[in-house]
Amino acid sequence: MKTLVLALALLCAGAAQAGDARADYELGLRYRNGIGVAADPVRAARAIEAAARDGMPEAMFTWSNMLAAGEGVVADAAEARRWLEAAAALGFPAALQELALRAPDPREAELLMRQAAHALQHQPGL
Amino acid sequence: MRHSIPCQIGIAILPAVLAAPVLAAKPAAPKGASATLAVLETTDLHSNVVGYDYFKLAAEPSIGLDRTARLIAQAREEFANTVLLDNGDTIQGNALADWQALVKPLRCDQTLGIYKVMNALNYDGGSIGNHEFNYGLAYLSQVTGSRFQVAGVEQPKRCAGPAFPHVLANVYSVKTKQPIFAPYRIIAKKVSAQDANGRPITATVKVGIIGFTPPTIMSWDKRWLDGKVYTTGVREAALKYIPEMRKKGADIIVAIAHGGLDASPYTPTMENAGWYLAQVPGVDAMLLGHAHQLFPNAASTAPQFNLAGVDKAKGMVHGVPTVMANLWGKHLGVIALQLRADGKRWTIEKDRTVVEARAAQNADKSFVAADPGVMELIRAEHEATIGYVKTPVGSTDFRMTTYFADVGDPSALAVVNAAQTQYVKNYVAANLPQYAKLPVLSMSAPFKSGLAGAFDFTDVPAGNLALNNAADLYLYPNALYAVKVDGAGLKAWLETSARRFNTIDPSKPAPQELVNAAVPSYNFDTPTSSEISYEIDLTQPAGARIRKLALRGAPVAPDQEFIVATNNYRASGGGNFPGLDGSKTVLASPDTSRDVLIAYIRETRTLTRAQHGATRSWRFTPVKTAGPVVFHSAPGMLALAREAGLENVSQVAADDGLGKGFALYAVDLAK
Numbered sequence: 001m002k003t004l005v006l007a008l009a010l011l012c013a014g015a016a017q018a019g020d021a022r023a024d025y026e027l028g029l030r031y032r033n034g035i036g037v038a039a040d041p042v043r044a045a046r047a048i049e050a051a052a053r054d055g056m057p058e059a060m061f062t063w064s065n066m067l068a069a070g071e072g073v074v075a076d077a078a079e080a081r082r083w084l085e086a087a088a089a090l091g092f093p094a095a096l097q098e099l100a101l102r103a104p105d106p107r108e109a110e111l112l113m114r115q116a117a118h119a120l121q122h123q124p125g126l
Numbered sequence: 127m128r129h130s131i132p133c134q135i136g137i138a139i140l141p142a143v144l145a146a147p148v149l150a151a152k153p154a155a156p157k158g159a160s161a162t163l164a165v166l167e168t169t170d171l172h173s174n175v176v177g178y179d180y181f182k183l184a185a186e187p188s189i190g191l192d193r194t195a196r197l198i199a200q201a202r203e204e205f206a207n208t209v210l211l212d213n214g215d216t217i218q219g220n221a222l223a224d225w226q227a228l229v230k231p232l233r234c235d236q237t238l239g240i241y242k243v244m245n246a247l248n249y250d251g252g253s254i255g256n257h258e259f260n261y262g263l264a265y266l267s268q269v270t271g272s273r274f275q276v277a278g279v280e281q282p283k284r285c286a287g288p289a290f291p292h293v294l295a296n297v298y299s300v301k302t303k304q305p306i307f308a309p310y311r312i313i314a315k316k317v318s319a320q321d322a323n324g325r326p327i328t329a330t331v332k333v334g335i336i337g338f339t340p341p342t343i344m345s346w347d348k349r350w351l352d353g354k355v356y357t358t359g360v361r362e363a364a365l366k367y368i369p370e371m372r373k374k375g376a377d378i379i380v381a382i383a384h385g386g387l388d389a390s391p392y393t394p395t396m397e398n399a400g401w402y403l404a405q406v407p408g409v410d411a412m413l414l415g416h417a418h419q420l421f422p423n424a425a426s427t428a429p430q431f432n433l434a435g436v437d438k439a440k441g442m443v444h445g446v447p448t449v450m451a452n453l454w455g456k457h458l459g460v461i462a463l464q465l466r467a468d469g470k471r472w473t474i475e476k477d478r479t480v481v482e483a484r485a486a487q488n489a490d491k492s493f494v495a496a497d498p499g500v501m502e503l504i505r506a507e508h509e510a511t512i513g514y515v516k517t518p519v520g521s522t523d524f525r526m527t528t529y530f531a532d533v534g535d536p537s538a539l540a541v542v543n544a545a546q547t548q549y550v551k552n553y554v555a556a557n558l559p560q561y562a563k564l565p566v567l568s569m570s571a572p573f574k575s576g577l578a579g580a581f582d583f584t585d586v587p588a589g590n591l592a593l594n595n596a597a598d599l600y601l602y603p604n605a606l607y608a609v610k611v612d613g614a615g616l617k618a619w620l621e622t623s624a625r626r627f628n629t630i631d632p633s634k635p636a637p638q639e640l641v642n643a644a645v646p647s648y649n650f651d652t653p654t655s656s657e658i659s660y661e662i663d664l665t666q667p668a669g670a671r672i673r674k675l676a677l678r679g680a681p682v683a684p685d686q687e688f689i690v691a692t693n694n695y696r697a698s699g700g701g702n703f704p705g706l707d708g709s710k711t712v713l714a715s716p717d718t719s720r721d722v723l724i725a726y727i728r729e730t731r732t733l734t735r736a737q738h739g740a741t742r743s744w745r746f747t748p749v750k751t752a753g754p755v756v757f758h759s760a761p762g763m764l765a766l767a768r769e770a771g772l773e774n775v776s777q778v779a780a781d782d783g784l785g786k787g788f789a790l791y792a793v794d795l796a797k
Contacts, residue, residue, distance in 0.1 A: 062708070086427070090428075098695075
């Protein structure tokens with residue numbers, strides 16, 4: 001019984017974490033784009049980074065873009081690349097495509113593009 | 127497959143081996159006996175039987191089961207005893223698969239190309255990936271030699287299938303409440319072993335194999351599966367069947383899970399359940415797939431491989447030896463188990479297990495040679511697929527090129543925009559009535575603009591258009607997305623595209639380069655419609671160049687709303703266009719942009735210059751410059767610019783002197 005309670009507690013904590021990431025990301029996008037609030041790049045960066053750190057692939061990709069552009073954060077090309085690769089490792093199609101577009105080796109690019117094509121078949125719709 | 131006769135014999139005796147009475151009471155081996163057994167894995171082959179790119183119509187040596195076959199042969203030379211298993215996502219993924227499933231559907235008496243080859247390679251078993259369901263249950267039942275008892279599958283008899291068993295423990299028929307495949311099999315494997323004194327003996331190892339597919343198939347292939355089958359969680363299925371397998375005498379249990387690792391809270395619909403599966407008691411070895419990763423891989427930075435309990439160097443997940451052999455036959459997974467008999471059954475000497483993913487690419491970047499026997503087995507299907515890819519789907523009465531896309535030639539872009547616009551308009555009409563009154567625009571960019579050299583442009587000749595031409599016109603594997611933006615957002619989008627150009631100083635007498643090479647052509651999005659019009663003023667700095675933006679002649683207001691067809695890359699934030707970060711997406715289509723284009727060409731039949739190659743949405747703001755504004759493109763193409771109505775382009779020099787084969791052209795901004 002004790003184990004069950006513990007398991008439930010863990011499960012709920014984890015679910016809350018996943019929910020937090022989604023909420024952080026949506027909040028971050030609102031601040032980034034000024035949707036319903038005044039645009040605030042620093043707040044956007046804080047929330048989107050939090051969602052990225054919680055393992056959300058689309059947040060990782062956006063966070064990578066913001067790091068590259070120095071948007072709400074000091075520009076850091078190496079960190080931007082690291083987050084781009086992390087999003088790609090989780091199969092986020094646009095991240096795989098971005099890596100492909102930047103790959104100097106055409107074969108590597110082609111293979112990354114194919115992986116993106118495959119990953120796109122698993123994307124949830126809206 | 128050099129030894130075709132032994133292969134054939136192997137195939138012939140395999141069913142007998144499988145049917146062997148595995149529950150025989152006789153001990154498998156005398157106490158103290160030892161043996162090495164290597165479990166070999168292929169995964170996510172995606173119908174890449176031979177290394178070939180059916181859209182480029184060219185060999186692709188980095189992929190293909192024909193090269194993995196060499197790795198299998200090498201492993202069999204190295205290890206006396208092997209069990210070869212496939213993880214799934216086997217029968218779908220390229221034009222060959224489509225040809226066999228959709229274009230010339232396989233007859234009941236025919237064996238699927240990839241299964242023919244797998245039979246010849248003496249696979250011992252396989253599991254079922256999510257993509258096995260892509261062509262529907264009737265097709266899967268047919269080609270696997272099954273007879274699914276599910277609604278809508280009427281199969282009077284068992285069709286030709288693979289000579290090895292498929293196992294899948296977590297997909298059930300709604301009609302019968304039974305699994306649609308055998309959930310597990312226990313394979314009595316004859317092995318070469320040593321007795322306690324080191325003398326060679328033959329013995330039997332009972333290898334239990336059990337398979338799992340991502341429960342998320344229920345949403346991915348809803349149209350085929352809804353109401354017909356249901357899934358259980360991977361962990362639940364393992365907890366149910368593994369004790370049963372042990373009871374039936376399995377010495378070792380190999381879990382074949384089409385999924386990767388994920389430490390999110392477990393749910394019965396979890397896609398990548400390997401991290402939890404490894405914690406189910408009784409799993410001796412785990413074969414993973416689906417995530418298209420390489421495991422073990424000490425150098426990997428993938429977050430999933432840094433989870434608690436995962437040893438990415440040794441290939442262990444919670445102490446269970448685990449392999450994932452990448453994809454497309456690029457690697458072969460090898461788990462070498464050292465077995466010792468205790469008089470009753472075989473046990474694994476865990477600290478002596480070695481896990482590897484062996485690459486078909488050598489250290490010097492070359493690839494192992496393809497096994498020519500593989501091509502021999504599927505030559506007819508391979509050639510028929512090439513014929514299919516070359517079959518016309520329509521025609522064009524003009525040459526479609528990107529040589530002058532930077533100065534406004536829409537000839538290779540307009541058909542893409544037309545196809546995307548039509549698709550999105552239809553979708554909005556059917557599914558998004560709240561947006562029915564919004565104008566639908568479309569953006570596309572030239573994907574090939576000479577980056578790799580003067581040959582590297584889109585150039586589709588007038589005449590028939592086949593599937594491979596559609597790949598020329600739409601190079602990248604994007605999916606079609608649509609976003610809702612306002613007038614300010616649309617302008618910002620066009621401003622970002624216009625960063626493609628340098629700022630031009632009209633008073634400079636020296637030649638000025640038109641294109642800013644730091645901005646790739648795939649980020650130069652433009653519409654090609656008479657509905658929308660604007661100017662790009664090159665005398666202004668980036669971000670302040672778009673002028674006279676109008677819809678049907680009326681200036682666009684900043685709060686005016688639009689639906690814009692684009693692709694997943696742009697809609698999700700690719701190129702970091704302002705406001706495009708997923709927050710504006712109103713349509714995330716499962717259809718690829720290329721398939722949308724193909725469907726449009728099929729329906730339109732003939733593309734004409736007037737309809738699909740003449741309309742421009744933008745022009746440069748007229749300005750007289752003291753010196754020439756120049757750009758680089760393939761030599762001798764000026765006639766194409768004229769055909770596109772670009773009277774302001776001239777060729778300055780047939781060789782721009784930069785040594786890459788480009789000519790130097792000029793655009794007269796005053797015209």
